[in-house]
Amino acid sequence: MRLNDRAALVTGAAQGIGAAIVAEFVREGACVAAIDRKNDIEQICRNISGNSGKAIPYVFDITDHEAYARCVEEVAKQHGKIDVLVNNAAISFYGDIFEDSVEQWRETHQVNLEAIYWGCKLAAPYMAKRHWGRIVSISSTQAIATEGRVGAYAAAKGGIISFTKSLAVELAPHGILANAIAPGCIHTPMSIIDGVDETQTELFKEWYVKRRKIPLARPGEPWEVARVAVFLASEDCSYITGQTIVVDGGLTSTF
Numbered sequence: 001m002r003l004n005d006r007a008a009l010v011t012g013a014a015q016g017i018g019a020a021i022v023a024e025f026v027r028e029g030a031c032v033a034a035i036d037r038k039n040d041i042e043q044i045c046r047n048i049s050g051n052s053g054k055a056i057p058y059v060f061d062i063t064d065h066e067a068y069a070r071c072v073e074e075v076a077k078q079h080g081k082i083d084v085l086v087n088n089a090a091i092s093f094y095g096d097i098f099e100d101s102v103e104q105w106r107e108t109h110q111v112n113l114e115a116i117y118w119g120c121k122l123a124a125p126y127m128a129k130r131h132w133g134r135i136v137s138i139s140s141t142q143a144i145a146t147e148g149r150v151g152a153y154a155a156a157k158g159g160i161i162s163f164t165k166s167l168a169v170e171l172a173p174h175g176i177l178a179n180a181i182a183p184g185c186i187h188t189p190m191s192i193i194d195g196v197d198e199t200q201t202e203l204f205k206e207w208y209v210k211r212r213k214i215p216l217a218r219p220g221e222p223w224e225v226a227r228v229a230v231f232l233a234s235e236d237c238s239y240i241t242g243q244t245i246v247v248d249g250g251l252t253s254t255f
């Protein structure tokens with residue numbers, strides 16, 4: 001088991017990639033504080049860990065700084081440590097610069113970037129105390145290449161990549177490694193826009209699958225991102241820090 005007895009926090013854990021990360025972490029022996037603003041997280045934790053108590057639900061909004069601080073304190077008290085933080089929760093919307101609003105920009109940055117900064121600020125001192133820690137933040141290929149209409153989201157996801165580099169430099173002397181993952185098209189509720197599953201449209205099938213805009217010719221599954229998170233959270237990741245691992249079936253290698 002690669003994460004035996006590790007104390008981990010995972011945000012945005014009620015569905016999609018976050019839920020898959022909690023499941024893989026528990027399978028690898030970790031105790032996970034599974035955070036989401038949706039109550040569904042309670043059922044998800046029951047499904048994943050049964051009676052083992054390895055996935056514990058915490059229901060709050062990560063933009064609520066006090067609630068987040070209470071959670072981190074409670075987890076640290078319970079386990080006597082915090083080993084791993086996975087910054088996964090995010091929101092998105094579609095709209096170009098003519099349509100979107102400054103409120104949408106702010107909300108996106110509060111959830112997708114500021115809350116990541118805040119989570120790291122809360123967790124890093126506990127990791128530093130034991131001279132061991134892993135921070136894994138979920139960015140996006142939208143930070144690298146985009147079709148537009150995602151300005152606030154892409155900027156926040158690009159911010160994660162830059163923030164991760166700075167964190168890696170600052171935290172290396174404390175035994176803490178910080179890396180990011182940039183998923184491409186992953187089959188989750190986030191890929192359903194206005195009731196339409198983007199990975200099932202004719203356009204997607206024609207361009208991304210048939211013409212192999214995604215060389216592996218399919219969307220990714222949440223567990224395929226979660227396995228990379230397990231690696232980055234484990235001892236196997238010992239000489240990688242400040243990096244962003246792209247998990248996109250080759251999407252960003254094509255043009």
Ligand SMILES: NC(=O)c1ccc[n+]([C@@H]2O[C@H](COP(=O)([O-])OP(=O)(O)OC[C@H]3O[C@@H](n4cnc5c(N)ncnc54)[C@H](O)[C@@H]3O)[C@@H](O)[C@H]2O)c1
Nearest residue numbers: 012014016017036037061062088089090140183186188190
């Ligand atoms: N699905 C994709 O194709 C894809 C591609 C690239 C990157 N990503 C990134 O992967 C991560 C997970 O994506 P997903 O597709 O599983 O998303 P999702 O929308 O399916 O799940 C996100 C979860 O985060 C929670 N959440 C959102 N805001 C929150 C807040 N303020 N406080 C607490 N919880 C909150 C939601 O309730 C939800 O359960 C995100 O960072 C996303 O940007 C996803």
